[in-house]
Amino acid sequence: MNVLNIVFRLLLALVVFPIIGGLIVGLDRKLTARLQGRYGPPILQPFYDVLKLFSKQRIIVNEFQVISVFIYLASSVLSLVLFTFQSDLLMIIFVMSIGAVFLVVGALSVKSAYSQVGAQRELMQMLSYEPLLILIIVGMYLMRGSFNIAVIMSQGRPLIEELPLLFLVMVIVLGIKMRKSPFDLSASEHAHQELVRGLLTDYSGLYLGLIDIAHWFDLMLLLGISTLFFYPHIVLGIIASLFLVILEIVIDNVTARLTVKWMLTYSYGLGLVLAAINIAVVYILR
Amino acid sequence: MGLLDKARQRSPWLIHYDCGSCNGCDIELLSCLTPLYDVERFGIVNVGDPKQADILVVTGSVNQQNKSVLKNIYDQMPEPKVVVAVGVCACTGGIFRDCYNVVGGIDKVLPVDVYVPGCPARPEQIIDGIKLAIDKLAQKDVVKEEG
């Protein structure tokens, strides 16, 4: 791997992808507005928001919040970088989980009922999506015999042909990770309010901005994984991923928020069963 | 700093506090969010968390019971911040100003930047007022940086 290649990949992971992530969030707000018969904010709105947040006064409750935010950001950035360098998928998920845990720790470290309840719910969200994500990756492994993205991408036929149900599981994972209804119970995107701002209640200014940016990285990582399903047809994969995002937005607008137990029942009842069927079929046929 | 200024003006998040209004102004304020007016066009988001808000929009007159609450919400907002008083009650106390428990307009408790009179204030007026508040927000920051 030459230097140019490394620089290119870093540029992709550190600059291009997060910008696309921000644009997707902007598109999300626009589309949501249109679905509600409104005009909606400009596509660049998420960037304006983050810039504004950076310029605000910095208010914190304790030091651990700050450290948690930075660890969250670092782990999200690192997991996307590892993705562009085509490393081990399972390792990437583990790295991403560091950030998720610290986001919760940061919120729990504040003695506000809203942050605390939000954090507890976020934990339940993690409990819902993490096994699903691992199983998606296990499905890919069963098809390709490796966790390495480079190897997963080295073979001809797209994974979606044999893992269609796991791609559907991705809908649940993405919904939870994007904090979309019906899984937006720990904190939700933009105008929807729950528990004030749930998990994010006691973050403001710079720190909230950093969390937003980390969120873009996370989003891009998940969309990257969903694109993997279609490799080598990258264009098709990108279209499918965008379709996935739009589907999430539609679901967001037509469903109501679930309770924790319902969420666990849905994600386990539906997600795990779909994953189990798909993996079992693949396992038996091979 | 052009971009940063632009970003500040394009992303005003506001928190709305009903200080004891008759709900007339509140309904008008919320109607600004509806498809007809859609203030999200301007990047305005109605947040529930003062820690993340830039503009405090208050309706209704302040009374003895809730003046500390109002102050508390204002104190939790990070600088730079502006206050908009919506409706005549919030501006001066309105017809309630002589009540035994009423303190008066919210400027008795907080430094108000923009007054939007009316009973109730019309959505167009409110949007106008918030636009003024956004301009003030940018100015405030400049003043703060120079100071």
Next chain:
Amino acid sequence: MQISLLLNVLLPFISAVIVYFLKNERMRNIVIIATALVVMASSVVIAVYGYNTFAGHPLGNINLDRWIAIGDLLLSLYILYISVSLKNAMLILLTLLQLIPMFVFENFSGANLDVLHPIYADHLSVIMNLIVSFVGTLIWIYAISYMREDEEHKGIRPSRQNRFFFILLLFIGAMNALIFSNDLIWVYFFWEITTISSFLLIGHDRTAEAKQSSTRALLLNSIGGVMFVIGIILGYHFFNTVDIQTLISHRASGMLLLPFAFLCLAAFTKSAQIPFQSWLLGAMVAPTPVSALLHSSTMVKAGVYLILRLVPAFYGSWLAGVIAIFGAFTFITASLMAISQSNGKKILAYSTIANLGLIISAAAINSPVAVAAAIMLLIFHAISKALLFLCVGTIEHGIGSRDIEDMRGLINKMPFTTLITVIGLVTMLLPPFGVLLSKWLVIETAAKNPLLVFMIAIGSALTVVYYARWIGILLSRTSSKDVVQHEKRDPFVRIPLSVLAMLSIVISVTVTSIFNGLIAPQVVEYFHRLGVIAQEGSIGTSYGGFSLWPVFLALALALLGGYVVLKGSNQYAMPYAPGESAQEYKVIKVAGKETKMPKAKVSNYYFSDVISENRLTPWLDVAAAVLIVAMFGVVIL
């Protein structure tokens, strides 16, 4: 060489006797610390020089077999005496079931029980020995101050510390002896010593609860003892030897696996796998050093150690397949149970059971990589978990509770202990630290078996929940209001905690060297291949790889970033509270009547209605029993 082995094994026994008769506390502490240092040093010497060098009998011509047989008989009689005095018929029966067959087997069956090399040291025994010698002795040192405080706390007069330390020291000797024994009968003898130590230590406080728990521990471990005896006798019946190395060199199949199945079952009881978990949960009534030493880092590891020893014997068989599922089942169910607990020690106990299940599962996955992962998990788990138990013990002495709900904002009251606890929790919970690295390796290797990976994936997600919220609770703080109190801790507490915390980080950073130096040779010895490459801060297999440096670098950058921003101007505010309740209204007027304001209270999700320990346990026990039956089924059929 011989001398360091003798020091390592026999000195704890000798010191134990000395400690028992020393009434002077000062002198006793000196003996304990000196023994601790010698044991640590000798284990390092063994680790550096001692592979496969203990040919012949360690004590020259003395017939140790005879002595051990006598010791075993006396020990069994003592257990019988205890059983009779406890008036527990079941226990008497189980003890007799061990005593009589063993006695007949040793004396009247005419079996040739000579073992050419009764002492055997390979990398696995060295790893285990290092864990026991370091973690164990650090816990002795911790126990010195802990027991003093504990007796003051509980008002125990006259002091019974000499008895306590006698057993604690004796136990380490027995553990080290067990590790280096190559003769199943020796292993059984030391196995029984650990059982009786556990029984005596759990019952140390002499309360009704302690008595009940210790009886249960003895009962369940006696079941394991019976299985062990059956395993030995069957093993001799099939293979004509009690030499472990000879036993495992046979690639047995079918019925010939039966002795190994029984030995594994014995290991399950010792490692408190479901359905035998209840004794370990009850064992939490014992003083904390006991929980840390016996019930998390060493004694319960004897079970998984035995399984790791026997792995070559059942490698690749159906038996291994069932054991892997059994372990994973314990992993997921124990993790689930841990979610419903708020008692810190019980959370740790369940998490110990879960991790032991994972080790057992990994050991049986039928892949050298998985065995390597199992050994890795054994090391990392022992250190972090011992640390966590000591932390909970210290916290309990500090705040008088072991409930995690009571630990809110502990960072303000006990900053030192809290930070150490957080280190312990983070090393248990997050990559790139060792426990998670091993878990990653296990999942990657288990992925070939969908059922297994299903259970492990859910189990590890459950783990995140109960550890993450614990970290958050400990750190809760409002900087503008809460004043960090200065924490006074005895050096005997401070030193073991700091050393273990540092150790848990250092071994995670140097994981590749540890892997290449200790774990890899063992796996190669077992299977003549490895399948893992560990170098330059990354661990790689043919189907994946984990690079540690980027993760450490990212964490370091994050901490640096946080530090820089914290140095800058920040305003410390109060947590958000909606206007009114921010002020502390104690009493409000409702309809003219003064009413007390209910205090807002937040607690974790425990799902006590769904995950009820009492209601679920019988079902889980039944399911686990079915798996055990299946284990024997695949052997016999």
